[in-house]
Amino acid sequence: MDETKKIRIVVAGPRGRMGAETIRMIHRTPEFSLSAAVDDGNDSANVGDLLGISGLNARVYSDIEDCLSAEQPDVLIDFTNPEAGKKNLQAAIDFGVRPVIGTSGFSNEEVADYQKQMGEKKLGGIIAPNFAIGAVLVMKFSQMAAKYFPDVEIIEMHHDGKKDAPSGTAVKTAELIEKTRKPKKQGAPDEKETLQGARGADFDGMRIHSVRLPGLVAHQEVLFGSKGELLTLRHDSMDRASFMTGVAYSVRTAMSLETLVYGLENILD
Ligand SMILES: NC(=O)c1ccc[n+]([C@@H]2O[C@H](COP(=O)([O-])OP(=O)(O)OC[C@H]3O[C@@H](n4cnc5c(N)ncnc54)[C@H](O)[C@@H]3O)[C@@H](O)[C@H]2O)c1
Numbered sequence: 001m002d003e004t005k006k007i008r009i010v011v012a013g014p015r016g017r018m019g020a021e022t023i024r025m026i027h028r029t030p031e032f033s034l035s036a037a038v039d040d041g042n043d044s045a046n047v048g049d050l051l052g053i054s055g056l057n058a059r060v061y062s063d064i065e066d067c068l069s070a071e072q073p074d075v076l077i078d079f080t081n082p083e084a085g086k087k088n089l090q091a092a093i094d095f096g097v098r099p100v101i102g103t104s105g106f107s108n109e110e111v112a113d114y115q116k117q118m119g120e121k122k123l124g125g126i127i128a129p130n131f132a133i134g135a136v137l138v139m140k141f142s143q144m145a146a147k148y149f150p151d152v153e154i155i156e157m158h159h160d161g162k163k164d165a166p167s168g169t170a171v172k173t174a175e176l177i178e179k180t181r182k183p184k185k186q187g188a189p190d191e192k193e194t195l196q197g198a199r200g201a202d203f204d205g206m207r208i209h210s211v212r213l214p215g216l217v218a219h220q221e222v223l224f225g226s227k228g229e230l231l232t233l234r235h236d237s238m239d240r241a242s243f244m245t246g247v248a249y250s251v252r253t254a255m256s257l258e259t260l261v262y263g264l265e266n267i268l269d
């Protein structure tokens with residue numbers, strides 16, 4: 001493909017589980033080109049050498065502003081941590097680069113602030129707590145089910161390297177459920193925890209439980225209980241490849257957006 005027509009992408013967090021998977025996806029996608037990567041070290045290294053990908057030549061920068069000003073990419077993909085992700089997203093806005101953010105841990109207030117800034121600049125981008133299509137469908141089905149089943153508990157299960165809890169996916173699922181569920185404080189009115197945390201986190205009266213275990217990747221169950229019946233919606237990401245369709249779709253879509261979208265469900269047909 002003509003190099004000048006490719007979408008030029010910078011990836012922040014190249015040595016991480018998601019960053020490395022994303023770079024491999026970019027490398028095998030003809031319409032994408034990796035301009036550079038931003039790491040918290042390894043300045044001036046070659047990304048291909050860092051990840052053991054032969055034929056991949058792109059520079060590593062340790063400073064996001066240096067990177068965006070020198071490379072002027074179309075898109076910044078971020079899979080780092082909340083602190084670095086916020087810094088990188090702000091730099092992308094300042095340099096007019098479309099952000100595609102997978103990093104979890106952004107508050108609704110922060111998202112609203114970025115949406116305001118990007119709306120003013122007519123800059124497109126996406127923040128998605130989960131790029132797996134199946135996970136997004138579980139969120140949408142949960143929103144539908146909550147209209148009829150106001151008693152809900154969410155169990156999210158992730159690998160034990162995950163730093164944030166609850167997961168961004170669980171929070172987004174609860175936010176979507178909140179739109180259709182009649183407000184309700186669940187469980188017995190006089191229930192008591194004899195071990196703190198036993199009932200999980202409280203989100204608008206529904207409970208979120210976080211499991212962290214080696215062997216897991218990313219999994220979520222949404223349980224709806226009613227008289228004599230239980231509805232369970234479950235999604236499993238067994239491999240980080242599960243996120244790549246959504247990441248690639250977000251990159252392509254960001255090119256024609258003029259605002260920041262929060263959640264993949266808002267751009268899926
Ligand atoms: N949206 C999704 O579908 C999705 C899927 C998986 C993970 N995530 C989220 O993505 C984030 C990363 O997950 P992971 O499993 O890849 O984590 P990870 O710990 O494997 O990788 C994070 C990487 O970021 C790097 N880093 C830290 N500070 C940096 C900085 N200032 N600049 C550049 N790089 C920096 C670290 O060195 C590390 O290599 C987490 O917030 C996670 O919740 C989202």
Ligand SMILES: O=C(O)C1=N[C@H](C(=O)O)CCC1
Binds near residue numbers: 159
């Ligand atoms: O591995 C992680 O970390 C994941 N985090 C996302 C979240 O916080 O929802 C979802 C996918 C995997």
